[in-house]
Amino acid sequence: NERPRPLVAGNWKMNGLRASSEVLSEIMAGYGAGLRNRADLLVCPPATLVAALAGAAKGAVGVGGQDCHAKASGAHTGDISAEMLADAGASHVIVGHSERRADHGETDAVVRAKAEAARRAGLVAIVCVGETQAQREAGETLTVVASQLRGSIPAGAMAADLVVAYEPVWAIGTGLTPTAADVAEVHALIRTELGTLVGEAEAGRVRVLYGGSVKPSNAAELMAVANVDGALVGGASLVAADFLGIARVY
Ligand code: PEP
Numbered sequence: 001n002e003r004p005r006p007l008v009a010g011n012w013k014m015n016g017l018r019a020s021s022e023v024l025s026e027i028m029a030g031y032g033a034g035l036r037n038r039a040d041l042l043v044c045p046p047a048t049l050v051a052a053l054a055g056a057a058k059g060a061v062g063v064g065g066q067d068c069h070a071k072a073s074g075a076h077t078g079d080i081s082a083e084m085l086a087d088a089g090a091s092h093v094i095v096g097h098s099e100r101r102a103d104h105g106e107t108d109a110v111v112r113a114k115a116e117a118a119r120r121a122g123l124v125a126i127v128c129v130g131e132t133q134a135q136r137e138a139g140e141t142l143t144v145v146a147s148q149l150r151g152s153i154p155a156g157a158m159a160a161d162l163v164v165a166y167e168p169v170w171a172i173g174t175g176l177t178p179t180a181a182d183v184a185e186v187h188a189l190i191r192t193e194l195g196t197l198v199g200e201a202e203a204g205r206v207r208v209l210y211g212g213s214v215k216p217s218n219a220a221e222l223m224a225v226a227n228v229d230g231a232l233v234g235g236a237s238l239v240a241a242d243f244l245g246i247a248r249v250y
Helices: 018-030 033-036 047-057 082-087 098-104 108-120 133-137 142-151 180-198 200-205 216-223 240-248
Strands: 007-009 040-044 062-065 090-094 124-129 162-167 205-212 230-233
Touching: 007 062, 007 162, 007 205, 007 240, 018 040, 018 047, 018 240, 033 040, 040 142, 047 240, 062 082, 082 108, 082 240, 090 108, 108 124, 108 142, 124 142, 133 142, 142 180, 180 200, 180 205, 216 230, 216 240, 230 240
Parallel strands: 007 040, 007 230, 040 062, 062 090, 090 124, 124 162, 162 205, 205 230
Antiparallel strands: none
């Protein structure tokens, strides 16, 4: 089985003003032909910057949103639809990030509706799953992740419209990471579950990212794990040299 082409995606979270387009310029400057042949890069800035960065990136680096509403338009003050992100030049949208699940009470059903909206709008949905520290300590990691996948992945999803990101909640922004063996165990489970959900052949093509305190210093080990097809990077994606340092493990 051929491995999917790696994707290194940056989640800027609620960080970035117009001056932050400098970070994208630096990323583009460092994204030379060699690296371009080996991995795709994606930057997910706050929604206010999607249009500007997509314009500047000219498709060389992908630009994505961090969330979308399930509906295309309507009376939902403050929300942004997948269609709006696509119109602004986005190619991807993160859905079900643990910060959205925790801060906004997003359930698996809500996340699935958002992933369906992404597909409707022609965007790739990056569906995030991952256990809390308490769930890991209780030995529930695999059952939690399996149930999140079953609840969050749309029926009929294809590798062309779906990326899965395994992000243990306790590893996000903490500097803590699971062992390579732990990552391997969860990513193998994700591949198996995807086989049931979207079919074996399609499941083999879906990119499954690891996220949670990925840095240049630990990226090589984490990205070498079986069934890890790239990274979803938070903090380190705000610094072009660090983001590129992670991508250069490919
Ligand atoms: C994230 O929020 O998706 C993430 C992985 O954050 P960090 O890299 O900062 O842990």
